Amino acid sequence: MKKFIGYAAVLTASMMTGSAHAANWLMLQGTESSSSAPRAKVWGFIQPEFQSTSGTELAAGPWKGQDAAFNMIGPDLDSSDTFQIRRARIGVRGTGFGLDSGVNYFLLVEAGNNGITKLGGGGAVKATDASVTFNYIPHARFRVGLFKTPGSEEGLMAIHVFNYVNFTSMARQQLLERFLAEDGSRTGTDKEVTNAPVSAIGAFRDIGVQVFDTFKNGNWEHSYAAMVGNGNGIDWSDNDSNKDYYLYWASELVFGGKKARRQGWKMFAWYNDGTRTLEYVNGVAGKQEFDRKRWGFGTTYLKGKWRAAAEFTWADGMIFNGSDGGAVAGSLNNAGTSRASLNMLPEDKADGWYVDLGYKVMPQLELDVRYDILHRGTETDKGQRDFETWTLGAQWFFNKKARLIANYEIRSAEAPGWSSSAPPNKILDGMDDRFSVQILAIF
Amino acid sequence: MKIKMAWPCLLFLAALFLSAGAVAEPDNEDKPFAEKHVVLQISDPNPFKQTLVLNVANNLIKHYGQDKIDIEIVAFGPGLRLLLADNSNLSRIDGLSSQGVRFSACSNTIKAFTKKLGKEPKLNPHSTRVSAGVVRIMDLVDQGYTLIKP
Secondary structure: OOOHHHHHHHHHHHHHOOOOOOOOHHHHHHHOOOOOOOOEEEEEEEEEEEEEEOEEEEEOOOOOEEEHHOOOOOOOEEEEEEEEEEEEEEEEEEEEOOOOOOEEEEEEEEEOOOOHHHHHHHOOOOEEEEEEEEEEEOEEEEEEEEEEEOOOOOHHHHHHHOOOOOOOOOHHHOOOOOOOOOOOOOOOOOOHHHHOOOOOOOOOOOEEEEEEEEEOOEEEEEEEEEEEEEEOOOOOOOOOOOEEEEEEEEEEEEEOOOOOHEEEEEEEEEEEEEEEEEEEEOOOOEEEEEEEEEEEEEEEEEEEEEEEEEEEEEEEEEEEEEEHHHHHOOEEOOOOOEEEOOEOHHHHEEEEEEEEEEEEEEOOEEEEEEEEEEOOOOOOOOOOEEEEEEEEEEEEEEOOEEEEEEEEEEEEEEEOOOOOHHHHHHHHHHOOOOEEEEEEEOO | OOOHHHHHHHHHHHHHHHHHHHHOOOOOOOOOOOOOOEEEEEEOOOOHHHHHHHHHHHHHHHHOOOOEEEEEEOHHHHHHHHHHHOOOOOHHHHHHHHHEEEOOOOOHHHHHHHHHOOOOOOEOOOOOOOHHHHHHHHHHHHHOEEOOOO
């Protein structure tokens, strides 16, 4: 015990050696440079893109011959190849009152075509960030409002420096939360059977209070964050009385540079615990509460021409389980007796990981490769689905503020608890590769 | 005879005084070998100007050499934020100060900040208070400094 207290004291002392204005996501998004930040800096970015698959239709099951949801381009799922404005965000951030660095703010709105503006009724323009940070207490900054939750690097990092067009399967399915009111077990042809999301996609964000800071010790930076939030994504208020809790720790060996492209080797771990309410579960109407836990750890590395990242993530409860038969949610089956719904496994589990490598072959060109895998619904053999993706990418940097990303995703999925000739595997065999090109322009 | 000798002496002294007044020679004890004397003005609220003024000072030192140039940065108005103790350019100011760059903070602006903040702002320890930033610049220009406002 004494030894433990000793280690804790040393760790605490090393943390107190000086607060740093470090370049990490917590600080970059939640704070401004002291006494040198503008009162109001207008900024934003636009991401036009083109995505395409072969549009292979469902090969088996009650929706055989219809569009496969996984081969359609989201969020609309109307086409297997489409141009769209994926993101169009504009915001303002600063200190408001320039003489006092104790308070800063961050406001950002989204007008692109994605789960933020399209799901749950959505809206043409929706706020994704609206927060105020108080920097008065040493080593304990408080951020209040709507902002990115401390968690997975893929979700926490600024999207305008994200190296790919699409997220990994784990992040897209299990971290990027869809807020469903039911588990999808309702049958019939009524519209509510679809079980469409009741609010916008979670966008890795929540409304709440976060305490955080970063400490510098030589070339090392240590960051922490603890947050309590509604657990209801970017919706303006909570939908129940349960709260989500978040914990985050990162330690980074800083090599040099600054801001989003700072060079360093970072290790991090995070935990998120919440409760969700469903109103219809296993064919029974009535409110039921379920735990939703997510946690993981990972590392990132950026030095010179090389870039690497790896993350391991686990999910327990509220496992997003795709749609019935792989069909686009809302479509009627061939017999006309049932509508495809979005599904949730409230008491199941999932896990996934990825490894990502990038190399700048010249200052303007970076080549990327990423492998990711998701094991979904791992509590039952018949319910498990595995998604494996190799993403080959290239980024062409026109300048510091504009780049083009081209990705080719080699995608495959299987139902390991079923034979290869069984309908689930026949359906998943039809998963196409996906090609995407995206332009990013920051202003 | 004594009076006759006194007149040329007085004339010589007067000429010396006038010539000294006409061409002021900056005299900085910390920079005895300085051949160039520059005063940099920062009075702008734009934070990019903070970086710019520090860059200019740094580039001047690089070009002329630390001992050959004498630089004073005078901050007043919104530009005084550069010399607040929590400014994020602290390490750069430390570095420039160690190379002999002087930083002057306008007392009038400090008073105005104090009024707005309800307390006196903490200044960078490398800064020296001057009664008024503009007056300081005028004095330095009179002494032969070149005024640059990046």
